[in-house]
Structures are given as C-alpha cells and as structure tokens.
Amino acid sequence: MAVLYQEFGGPLLRHVRKSTGNDLQWAEDVVQETIVRAWRNSARLQWEPSLIWAWLLTVARRIVIDGRRRKSVRPQEVEPPEVDMMSVPDGSERALSAMVVADALRSLSEEHREVIEQTYLRDRTISEAAEILGIPPGTVKSRLYYGIRALRELLRDKGVAG
Template sequence: MERMYRQYAVPLLSFCLKHTGGDRQWAEDVVQETLLRAWRNTGLQDGEGKSLMPWLATVARRIVIDDRRARSARPQEVNPEPLEFVPADDQWEPLLRSMVVADALQSLSPAHREVLVETVLRDRSVNQAAEALGIPVGTVKSRVYYAVRALKIALEERGVER
C-alpha cells in the first residue's frame, strides 16, 4: 500500500484536481477514497509493465460523479438564523403604516392636523397653505414645526420607528 501511495498519489491528485474544478480539499478526499478502495480490493496488484493508474482514474472519476450527484440531489444546508432577519416583501406593511399614521394624525390638535394636511398631504408650500387656511405664513411655519414634533411623539408611542 505504501508503494502504491508513493507511486500514484501525486498523479492521481492531479487527475482529481482537474475533475473537481480545482477544489483541493475535495480532490484529496477523492484520492483518499480511491486508494482506500484499492487497498480493500485484495486482487488488485501492480504487475510488470501494468499500471494501476487506469483503474485508479476510473474509480476516482466515478467517486467525483457520485459526489456531484449527491450534492445536486439534496439542497445546500444553511443556517436558518440569518433568514429570520431578512426583510420580506410584505403587502400589508404599507397599509398598516398608513393606518397608524392616520391614527396618530387624529391625536393631534385640529390646528396642527390641518396645517400638516395642507403642507404634507396636499404638497403645498407654506405660502399656499397660509392662503388656503387664511392664516399668516409665520403661524403656518410655527404650527408645522410643532405639529411635526407632536406627530413624531405620537408615532413613537404607537411603536413606529423612523
């Protein structure tokens, strides 16, 4: 067995590296399994002028094929822990957020709510909102500032993060 290893291990490893796509660890495993099968096959002997390399190469090639089939037959194993934190496309999330925001808006004073409706929801400038509400521009600016702060607190109370 020692003589067989010295004579065939290096060329067999080279052969296996080509068949495993350069995966050295896999190739070494195939060489080991091939030589183990040769050792178990007691009738196998290196006769005069007769090389065992063709037999060893055939066995190694079949081991690689079997390994490939086994890998493709079962799914790759993964640790499920990271998958718990992968965001999924959730159709309900936007709806729930809008419901929470609507509820938080209802908790604001009417003056704060109407100024946010004009500036944020209707996408009006401060000047346009002041004109629509019939109040001074400075009052709109002040109300928007305090309304946004109050809305932020209301959303935090409802568990909504930024």
C-alpha cells in the same frame, strides 16, 4: 498501501483536481477514498503499474461523478445569518399604516366613510351595503368610487400611497 500512495498519490491528485474544478479539498478526499478502495480490493487487483493506474483513474472518476450527483441533489449549504443582523418583524409598520388609514378615513365625509366601512372593512357586497345603509346599489357604487378616490388622495398627501 503506503507504497501505492507514494507512487500514485501525486499524479492521481493532479488528475483528480482537474475533474473537481481545481477544488483541492475535494480532490484530496477523492484520492484518499480511491486509495482506501484499492486497499479493500487488494486481493482482487493485478499489481502491474499500468493496470493499477487505470483502476485508480476509473475509481476516482466514479467517486467524482457520485460526488457531483450528491451535490446536485442536496441544497447548497449556507452559513446561518448572525443573530444581531437578523430583522425581526415587530408589527409596528403595519400598526402605523393602520393608524394613518384610520385617520384618513375619519377625514372623509360620512357618506363615503360608511360605504367604505361596509364594503371593505365589513366585507359586504354592494347589495348588502345598500340594504344596510338604505340607499340604492348605484349610490353605493358611486360613493364607493369617490370615497376611495378621496382616500387615495389623502394618503398620497400623507406620503403613504404612491
């Protein structure tokens, strides 16, 4: 096997590097695996140099093809991010936003705040909110429209909404 590697290792490595996209490490692995397979099949091989060379090229080509198939099926490996560089959600952004919205809601008129609370915060329909508040559905819709508009403006003034 040492003679086989000395005679064919260099030319086989040069050939395989072309088919591995000049990836030296992969090419060396392919050459090594090809020589191991030649050793395993030594009893069946014809030891004429041109036939050995053709056999080695065929085996190496198949190993490269199998490697490409494996790489296309497996997800690309990535390094895990450094722990000190990872951001950990702490909920402070959400809590701060909720506080700003609650403050803006308190700034609205009672009529606008009530319909927003009934429809958005308590997840009620226009009809349900109208029944609870004792006003017509059309009034709920109107107050909701103007209340949301006023809330947006208040939040825009506070730099929260665009």
